[in-house]
Amino acid sequence: MLRAFWVLVLSFALLIAQALSAAARGAPESFADLADKVSPAVVNITTSTTVATRGGPMPMVPEGSPFEDFFREFNERGPQGDQPPRRSQALGSGFVISEDGFIVTNNHVIEGADEILIEFFSGEELPAEVVGTDPNTDIALLKVESDSPLVFVPFGDSDVMRVGDWVMAMGNPLGQGFSVSAGIVSARNRALSGTYDDYIQTDAAINRGNSGGPLFNMDGEVIGVNTAILSPNGGSIGIGFSMASGVVTRVVDQLKEFGETRRGWLGVRIQDVTDDVAEAMGLTETSGALVTDVPEGPAAEAGMEQGDVIVSFDGVEVADTRDLVRQVGNTEVGKTVRVVVNREGSTETLRVTLGRRETAEGSIPAVGSVPDKPATEEVLGLTLSEMTDELREQLGLDTSDDGLVITDVATESGAYSKGIRAGDIVTEAGQQRVRTIEDLQARIEDARNAGRKSILLLVRREGDPRFVALPLS
CATH class of the missing domain: 2.30.42.10 (PDZ domain)
Incomplete structure (x- = not known):
């Protein structure tokens, strides 16, 4: 009797362990149920733009549109002379985030558009208006008016996603209509080129036209907005990037409340x-x-x-x-x-x-370029000239501005390898102001006496300062 009891306990424990293991892997037998659940909230976006004809610049067609190549070829070999304005169209993706018709997509999908048309999974089409955009994160918020409540999807917490978790992408790749792809989170906290970048990298297939579409976790929550791919040929090679929902939700909340971001x-x-x-x-x-x-x-x-x-x-x-x-x-x-x-x-x-x-932003002006001046002293591979009224005038500086103007940099020096170039201005050394060559030499001597291997310089280039640790040897 006791043996049978322990067999039952062990069998039950094995079942629990198997269930926990399956849950940890998160690998579904099929994505069909998830796709059925979220499809009504995913939309195709078609934008129309009035463009000039041959003789002007190429029409503004968001990247990923199947019309991109067409307009490029037309612009190259189209008829000469004045032609009537044409309408260009571009395609992208998006998703509904509220029953009253708010829709999220990428800014580059709708940028410059005169008209925006939303196509739902059911085939219904509704015009959309732009509520607000944020080019810094490439997010746009749209609004449609519907007679009935719309099916929508909630945002999830991107911060809890782990490398290896399953994800599913939906959108309108290459203008082919509603399409589903699946993969895993390949990496987190990727930065591309933006100040506020926080991308989820995934190997779920993302192609041109997927821009603005959702990246789902296995609970049907949006944890990213598909934005970019890394590819040598323009097609998916398994390196796609989705702006994390932790960034998107803050932007969307501000666009909804103010019509703009307030950082x-x-x-x-x-x-x-x-x-x-x-x-x-x-x-x-x-x-x-x-x-x-x-x-x-x-x-x-x-x-x-x-x-x-x-x-x-x-x-x-x-x-x-x-x-x-x-x-x-x-x-x-x-x-x-x-x-x-x-x-x-x-x-x-x-x-x-x-x-x-x-x-x-943009309130601090830059100074002008620096002309070459005769060398007065060479220190640590830098040819330096003390500031003069003539240099201040040429640089567009105030009469109170001081420092040492770099007129040349030895290419084999440590200064050159650190990115210092002619035209830069040294204003501090060892976190103390320098106005003369003697000031700089004294700071260098102090650093050497303190056993330092380098000295910290504050260098300005066209008004933009940065610290550079310059080797003393």
């Missing part, structure tokens, strides 16, 4: 803390964001200084510049946050009231 702005220029920069500054870690400039704005008002290393923002540790930009951008405009900085070996906590990035 937090700290008001600093920053760069990553590299190994050589950390050594030159005497830091033990390479995390954080090094402040290269503090123009007029929230950070300056709070007392932040050039050379500070931001190590914590609003209670969250800062890994690098990309991490800080995302944290600040996701914080409410007008919120007062605690920012912890490392300043000359000790930490200080500043209280900063954030401004709005969209208002501040």
